[in-house]
Amino acid sequence: MTEASLVGTEFTSISVAEFFYRNRQMVGFGNPTQAVYSTIRELVENSLDACEDAKILPEINVIIRRESSDLLLIEVSDNGPGMPYQFVPEAFGKVLFGSKYGLRHKRGTFGLGVTMAVLYGQLTTNYPATIITKHGQGEANEFRLLVDIKNNTPIIEYSGPNSSHSIGTKVTLKIRGDLKRSKLRITEYLRLTSVSTPHAQITLLIDDNPPIQFGRYSKMIPTPPRISRPHPRSADIELLHHLISNNNSMTLKAFLVDTFQKCGTKTATRFLHFLSLNPNRTTESLTRDEIVRISNALRNYNGFDKPESQCLSPIGKDSLMEALNRLYPSASIKYEIRGPFEWNGHPTILEGAVVITDSTPAENPSLIRFANKVPLLYDASDDVLTLAMKRINWNRYGVDTNSQVLLFVNLCSTRIPYREAGKQSIAAIPAIQSEAELLFKTLGRAIKRESSSIRRSKRNARKMREFSKYFRLIARYGALLASVETTPDTSKLVESLFEVK
C-alpha cells in the first residue's frame, strides 16, 4: 500500500473467521460450484473421522435437495459416536477449533472446513446450521448455530434435546450453490472416497432421484492411528513457542524429553551439550533468540532417530486392492508402498496402486491423488504427485495406447503440505517428490511385468483357441475317416493340456 492510499483508511483488526470469509477461494468456497462440493466434502470427512476413531463401520447418508434454483439443503448424517454436547457450538461455530490438533494422521487438519461451510451457508442464505448429535446414553441434542464473524464465536440460536434422533451426528445446512455443475465432482469425490475408505458405505440422494450407493467394499476397520508427540525435526519456531507456552515452566531437558518423540534423556543431554545450553535452564527463562536457535538446531541436529510411523494410517494393500477389484472387476491391479520416510520431521508414507484396464486411454497414465485418504480433485497440475509422475518416462514401462493405466496414489503423513488451505494440491516438497518418483518407478516395473503377463495370458488364450479348433477338426475328420456317427468330445483333453481349472 502506498502512503496516499493509507490516508483516511480506518485500521481495524479482523477476526480469523472474517479473514477466511474474505479469502474464501483459499479454502475451497470461491464459487457456487466449489462451495457445494466443499460443503459436502467437509461434512463427509468429519463423519468418516468420527466413525474411524470409534472403530465403527461408517454409514453415511448425503442428501441434497434443491429448494429453489440455487438454494440447496444439504444434510449429512452418520452412525458415528456423536459429539460431546459442550463442544458442538465451538466445533461448528468457531474457526480453527477442532479435535484434530493432536499429531496424528487425520483427514482434516485445519479445523477450518466445517465452520467455513456453516459460515458460507449463513452468509448466502441467512439460515443457521442445524446439528443433531447423540453422544453417550440419553437423549440426542439439537443445536441451531450461526457464526459471529466479527468475534469468531458461535451464536447459539437454539439448543435442546431431540428425542427422535437415535444415532450419530446429522448436520443440515442451507447454502446457495450450483448443484448442476458440482454434481459430477461430488459423485466422483464419493466414489473415490469409497476407494480410499473401503469400509465406509456412503449413500447419495439428490432430490427425488434414486439413491446412489458407494461402497462398502471391505469390512475391515483400520486401526485408528496412535497419537504421537511431535518429532524434534518438525519443531518450527511457531510450534516450539506453542509447546513452551502450553506447558508449565520446567527444565529445558525435561521439556525436550516430555514434549518430543525420539528424544530421551541421553539424546536430550547430548543435544543441549551440542547447543552449549544448560539443561537445567527453565523454559520460562528462554529468550526469543534462544528459542529460534533451539528450533533451528532441533530441525538440523542429526542425532534424532527417524520419526515413528504408528501414527500413520495408510489405506493398506488389502483394503485398497479389495476396493479397486470391486470397482474394476476385470482389471489387473498391483500395490506398492514406500516409506515411512520423513519430510521436516513428519513421518510420511506413500502408497499406490496401478490399475490396468482394457478401455481406451484418454491420457495415459492417469493419476488419481489422495492425501490422508482424501481424494484430491482440483488443482492437479502443480501437485507434487503430478510433477513426479511427469518426470517418469512411462513408455519405458510399456504404458501405451493399448490399455488404460490408472495410478491411485495416497500420500499419508502427520502433516500434508497443502499448497493452500483449500486442500486440493500438495506442495512440491523435494523429499516427497523424490519418494513419489521412486514409487512410480516401482509401479512402472509392476506395469511392465503385468502387461507382459497380460500379453502372455492373451497369447495363451489364443493358443488354446487355435489348438482346440484344430483338435476338433482332428476329431471330426477322424470320425469321418473311421465312418463313426458321432465326433468324440475333445474339450476334456484340450483342457487337461492347458490345465484349465
Added chain:
Amino acid sequence: MSKGTSIDALTRIGQDIVESIMAGRFPVFDIPDRRTGNIIFDTDEQEYVIGPTSVRRDSSNIRHVKSFAQLVWVASFAKELLKNNRTSSLRDLYYSSEAFDIEFADQAESDRIVGDLECLTGLPREEFGIFPEERSSIFGRVTMQYTVKGYEGKTVDLTISPDGLPIGPALMTAEPLDCKAELILAVESGGMFSRLIETRAWERFNAVLVQLGGQPPRATRRLIRRLHKTLDLPVYIFTDGDPWGMHIARVIMSGSANSAHIRELTVPTAKWMGVTADDIVSYSLPSEPMTNADLKRLDELKNDVRYNSSEWLHHINAFKDIRMKAEQQAFSRYGIDYVVDTYLADKLP
C-alpha cells in the same frame, strides 16, 4: 494295390484317432522320416529308399496340431475320392481345403501333407486318386485296356491321337493288352515328341514315345516302369544336353529323394542316350556357354551318389571340359529331320 486296401488303410487311421480320443489320449502318428538324413541310396537296387527312422507327430504338441489336422483332413478327402470313384489333383485338393476349415499356407504345404499321408500309409497318392495337374503324353503301338469305373474292358490304341494321349488316372490303371513296339523312347520336350510322331519315328524305331515335359510326374515314371516290366521294353531317354536334362534321365533310373518313400517308380536299366557332351562335340551341335547355375549343378551332381559310376562321371567331366550345353532342337541346324534320320538312327539299336 486295390481300392479296398487303400480305403482300409485310411479307415484305420480314423479308427486309431477316435479310439485314442475316447480313451483320453492324444492321437499320435509315427511317420517314416523323409528328411535327407533318413534317405539312403540303395546301391543294390540303384535307387533311393527311406531309412529306418520315423518321426512322431503328436496331436498334443501345439506345433504339430495344425499339420496333424491337415493330415487327417487329407486322409478323409482321399477316402471320399475313393468311395465315390473320383480323382483329384494336388491343386484341386489345395483349393478344396478352404471349404473344410482347413488352412494351407500355399500349395507347397498341402503337397507336403499329401507326402506325409503317402509315408504314413506307405501308399502313393495316386492310389488315393490324387494326381498332379501337369500331365505327360504317350504315343505308340500299344493297346491298353481301361479298368476305371465306367470304362472297364474298353481298350485304347495309344496311336489314336496324333497329339499323343495324356497320361491321367485312367491310363495309369489301364492294363497293356497288346504291344507291337520294341522300346520306349522318352523325350524331354513337347516339341521333340510331336516331331517324332509327325516323322513317324515311332514306326521306324518301333518305339513307344513318352513326352516327359521336364521332370516327369510320378504317374509317368510309374507307367514307363510298368510298360518296361510287363512288356519287357528297354527304355531310352532323350533330353537336352545340360545337367538338368541329364538329371531327368537319372531320376527315371534311380528315383529322387522326394519320392524315396514310394516304390515301383524306377527303371534302373534305362539308358540316357543324350544329348551328351560328347554328342555336342561329335555332331558339332550349335551350343551356348553354360551359366554359373549350370556349372554349379554339375558340381552338385558330381557329389551325388547316383552319379557315382565311371560312365556318369565321364558325362559330368565332359560337360565341365567343354562348358557348353545344347538343346534337343540343336539338331535342326542340319535339317528338320536330321535328328530322326541321323542322331536317333545312330543311337538306337
